[in-house]
Amino acid sequence: MEIIDTFIPVAIFLIFGLVIPLAIMFIVKQLSPRSKSPVKFTTYESGSVPSGSANIMFNVEYYAYAILFVLFDVELLFLYPWVTVYMNDVVLNNVPNFTTIFSVFAMAFFMVVVLLGLVYEWKKGVLNWVK
Amino acid sequence: MGTFVELYDGIMELLVVLFSTWALAPWVRGVLGGLVIGAVFGGALVMVYLERKFLGDIQSRIGPNRVGGRFGVLQLIADAIKLFTKEDIIPAKADKWLFIGAPIVALTSGFLMVAVIPFDLLVINGKEYAVAVSRMDISILYLEAVSGLAIFAIFMAGWGSGSKYSLLAGFRNVAKMIGYEVPLGISIISVAVMAHSLDIVEIVQAQSTLWYIIAQPLGFVVFFIALLADVGRIPFDQTEAEEELVAGWATEYSGMRWGLAFFAEYLHAVVGAFIITLIFLGGWNGLPLIGNLNIPGIFWLIAKTIMVIMLFIWVRGALPRYRIDQVIDIGWKVLIPLALLNLLWSTIIGLIWA
CATH class of the missing domain: 1.10.287 (Helix Hairpins)
Known part of the structure; x- marks a missing residue:
């Protein structure tokens, strides 16, 4: 019982941690301007067109x-x-x-x-x- | 001064009586704990402002001076408004769920750390009550565990962004973190060996006569360096080295999503400063020899934490960044042997004392 009492606030904090960012992003969705263009969604590679995939294998x-x-x-x-x-x-x-x-x-x-x-x-x- | 202390004691006593007798207390404590999150979040904001101002001073600049009078105190509110009204962009190549999830994991990890930080210990009618959202008997182990979640956040951001810079930063972060978690853990154990407990409240109580920074200075140095690496501040910010990796794992992030990740980072730094204060600088105990001068412990704790935050900022202003191979070398070849040496030292000293 005591252990449960200890972790109830932790569980509530976990919910806070999930809800607060989502709520903030919801507010941002309402406030922010929307203009779609394909160039805007490209990956940043110092101005040039990105080449190849970024999900490479890593060093053993x-x-x-x-x-x-x-x-x-x-x-x-x-x-x-x-x-x-x-x-x-x-x-x-x-x-x-x-x-x-x-x-x-x-x-x-x-x-x-x-x-x-x-x-x-x-x-x-x-x-x-x-x- | 006297009336103020009485007022503080009265309020605390009321809260303690309320929470120790109420069956629903854990739930209410959790919800009210949101205020503590807010306070630490506010602390993170103050840290951002202090950092900009002091870095300005260190680098012979003025720093923020336009919004909110001569000292630019409202600069952060202006920045927040800017972040809130910026467009939310998720790159086409990004793994959407990892990209969205990374700041959330980072923030959640920070919040969970706040849950066990004790701010004061009150003795009311002969019983001890810790002023904390949740008091655990393994709180220092728990803190280390949930702070480890932040590593996943940065790797999620690195992998999910679909950008080469981000991915390199993610790799670097994992390599760096696994090197520095070990000395961090060993110095925490060195402290726990002296206090015979994993409960932060008891660790602080064990320091009422002698702070652990005096009992084991080597441990403090190792812990401080490892913590700097853990929260990713200069000289250990290889994961967002702007000269090498544009902005590291945050390259593809913009607007409020970046803001969340950024605040999560500062939240970790503030919580880290709290941990240093609690386990090495005596927490809510007053100065050695002088005593606590009749000031409530929470003010001592916060004053010391601000000092540690200043030290973070000073280090950032004074030191250049290490190369990634130097970072790994320092972690494995210097800090781990030193941390083990300190563990030996603290065990022997602890045995002699006991």
Whole structure:
């Protein structure tokens, strides 16, 4: 119930976010002049006629960054719950064999493993934008 | 001064009593939260004006000085009228739904961020009440999550515009953002490690003795740089580098559609300034040693936020833009190691304190 109470305002804000731009664009539709000409709807390319399609394929190098990002972001997701429990009295008293120092060292070990991954990628040259 | 503080306390107490006893409170809070959106939106407008004025000063120009007296205070209203009466153009080559959707996603992301920003903490009859539209126990994680939606907005605009400049800007934005989300997240965690909580209210309360900018200056520097990149301001505005990409992802946008995207950007910058203030500059706590001088916390928060916004503007006036490869290098090779170092530092300091 409390969680629902927390997210009701968020849901209302979501509706605001969808409705307000549409309402503004509706007002603009009423106020703005309308004059159609085919030239007006061409893509801007510094005055010359656009050539080819803009929806090109992109460089596969982006994937290396994307995979690295996923790696680091998932690692961060493990850290978020950890910061809330590693010094929480309720957890420390009720979970057997769980101490602050133990959990800090466990997380440090985890971070070192992930860091090794970053160092490896770095040495391999994946992080170089210009190859 | 005394009467003013009493008035403020009285109003707040009334609101708190109203909202803590009323069953429909979450709904009403959500709807009234629209006023908070309006206020932050107003803040974004003020930021645009301040930026134009101060950039003018920095560059030895006058800045807006025609509309609304010598200081051009009504310039933005004139601009808004202009935007409202301009024709709405959707290019023939554009993907219509992505093109329309991009500013909406950007604005929605900004609005959702406003929902959890706490402005003050009141103690009434021994119970604590945060002045926020919605108080979550994971609010800092939530903020990071919804701010990530803005990345989609820019990529939607880049892909949907059907223009090469826009698409390049979209690519650049994704590459930049995924590099800077990581140090941003790590510095947020460094703060949370010290506060033992993901709730912004508790993070601010943990700073009542010492601001985190003093406890972990490195974290502040990393967070500030990553946030500049996150909100896409100079020196990290490669996505709309006008010398290289015309106007980047906004090339095909015009009239009010551009205006919406533009305000979404400033909304993000203002919310970003609020986040910096809340998690590093002590939020609604007064100055260290001096205390809060009997001024309500919300005024401290807003004063500090304006300072941070000024810093944004100053940085914009003082620094040139990085090249895109330099940006990526800084993100992965400098900020991430520094952020991890700071995480180590804050964990050790936090353990020593506790």
